[in-house]
Amino acid sequence: MRASVGVVRELVTGVVPWDEVEAEHRSATLHWLSGTDDVFRRVKPATPPRHLVSYVVPVDPADGSVLLVDHVNAGLWLPPGGHVDPDEHPAETARREAWEELGVPVVAGLVGEEPVFVTVTRTVGIDAGHTDVSLWFVLRLDRQHPLTLDSGEFREARWWSPAELRDADPARFDPHFTRFCAKLQRMHC
Template structure:
């Protein structure tokens, strides 16, 4: 068990029953192993830790998502937590590597356990979701090898879009963060 990760996950307050189940599952996983970081692409070990970082424009609340080539979905930027790396540091690193911007990401606000789809399908990502304040006017330097497109979405556009085009938990994340912002 990795005590710091256990404490981080324990501190999360679930939004709904599914996040509570994901939290309980993750805590049981963490209690049984310290092998939580991906060592070999795409799936060694078959369950590993990921940090998502959701850029949110502070003025509009719009959300930046990337059209991920491997997953074939619109996702938040993010990636696998490297050995010895803190998940918040992963979120900041991925934001810089994937979009060329910096943003504060200190504590996760959401947790999901998801079976991957797309080119690298078949393993399980345990994802800590962070929020980063990034203005729509900030210049982006997108990783074109990893992303087919990058775009800002209004909350109304996301609500009207086909949910099958996105991470399956994005709607719940948006609901949780909207509730927390009130």
């Protein structure tokens, strides 16, 4: 097994599933990782057709608000994030994406070096049809922190309070985002 894939396998093994769906996604991801080293996207948008993504979810520790971006390609409000480069540690991807997409330099702030959530999702939008195996990292970030958005990828960004997220149509977000929020509340990040 490629060393970087072994690292990803260890990260996924360490995720404690929130619910049955996450347990299924974790199990499917571990099965996939044990059967191939071809887990990093090599060619946009979908080669190989299943590949790794790191989400970095900014959370304001003062009030639990979450920063989401209106993603041009997906047509959804999503956490910032992107594809894990070949042999890149997924936590490094999360830090890189925070810088590239938000202008937030991340030296510290990730809750550990481990993802807190794992999902397997068929993509939608312009590049629909491939599968993202997503590792979700939490970034503690004060909502007053200045942002420099990647205008090529996002229409806008906004902070969503826990109440706004509960009241919003779940179809506006990643299909697993509501479950992620429930897990996040339990974690008290």
